[in-house]
Amino acid sequence: MKKILFSIVTASALLTAGVAFAESSTTTTTTWTADDGTVIKEYSTTKNYAPINDPALNAEIGVVLPGTVTVYPLPETMKVENPDHYSYTIINGTPTVVERSSRRIVHVW
Secondary structure (H helix, E strand, C coil), rough: CHHHHHHHHHHHHHHHHHHHHHHHHHHCCCCCCHHHHHHHHHHHHHHCCCCCCCCCCCCCCCCCCCCCCCCECCCCCCCCCCCCHECCCCCEEEEEECCCCCCEEEEEE
């Protein structure tokens, strides 16, 4: 009986650890710092990229930008996971990170 109970406990522990490992290994979140917003603003200015000034457009996470909004590659100096998945623009003075494939806003400062 003790061997069976020990086997069940061991299997449960291994299963739990495996699930936790699978969850952590598939998560690909990018952490944006407060300095990243400043870097984007300064970079955009040096490149003469035009900001978007449209009171009808909200710089909010989850908003999908229309195709008429120009987005730019992240500055090379930004160290983020998968930088080729993201672009940016500045909407009404707010630096905004956009997921390239969906044009969905994923971070604002």
